[in-house]
Amino acid sequence: MERTLTILKPDCVRKQLIGAVIDKIERAGFRVVAMKKTRLTQATAGEFYAVHRERPFYGELVEFMSSGPCVPMILEKENAVADFRTLIGATDPAQADEGTVRKLYADSKGENIVHGSDSAENAAVEAGFFFSAEEVVRVD
Numbered sequence: 001m002e003r004t005l006t007i008l009k010p011d012c013v014r015k016q017l018i019g020a021v022i023d024k025i026e027r028a029g030f031r032v033v034a035m036k037k038t039r040l041t042q043a044t045a046g047e048f049y050a051v052h053r054e055r056p057f058y059g060e061l062v063e064f065m066s067s068g069p070c071v072p073m074i075l076e077k078e079n080a081v082a083d084f085r086t087l088i089g090a091t092d093p094a095q096a097d098e099g100t101v102r103k104l105y106a107d108s109k110g111e112n113i114v115h116g117s118d119s120a121e122n123a124a125v126e127a128g129f130f131f132s133a134e135e136v137v138r139v140d
């Protein structure tokens with residue numbers, strides 16, 4: 001079993017797509033082991049995406065990710081990191097495969113509905129960013 005960290009981004013929450021996206025996630029075989037609704041500040045969004053600090057879109061990304069509530073989740077499945085990235089599709093919805101979350105619901109490269117960790121190591125770091133040990137409970 002592997003874990004990945006996703007965030008249903010502020011555009012997902014604004015468009016009232018939380019349920020639709022979680023439905024796709026569960027149907028694809030992922031188990032939700034932790035979930036909350038929260039709002040990042042500019043400081044915490046900046047910290048979460050610190051690896052992109054030098055990129056031209058960093059300011060826009062921090063602005064967007066702190067623009068409203070989001071829903072971080074820890075998901076579990078065999079091969080969770082890679083399978084989740086397949087489920088959500090390419091960063092740019094115009095490049096994303098048919099049927100992927102971003103192809104279905106995203107408006108642009110920046111406002112692209114969901115985050116998905118790019119490695120198991122980063123997933124663990126990102127999970128710790130949002131959740132305490134007591135909040136990570138798989139009961140099934």
Ligand code: ADP
Pocket residue numbers: 057060061090091109110111112114115116118
């Ligand atoms: P992914 O989320 O698909 O792993 P990246 O790690 O490359 O993509 O980028 C992180 C996030 O930064 C993206 O999901 C998107 O919200 C934003 N982003 C990436 N590239 C751009 C861009 N060219 N313009 C605006 N926002 C971008």
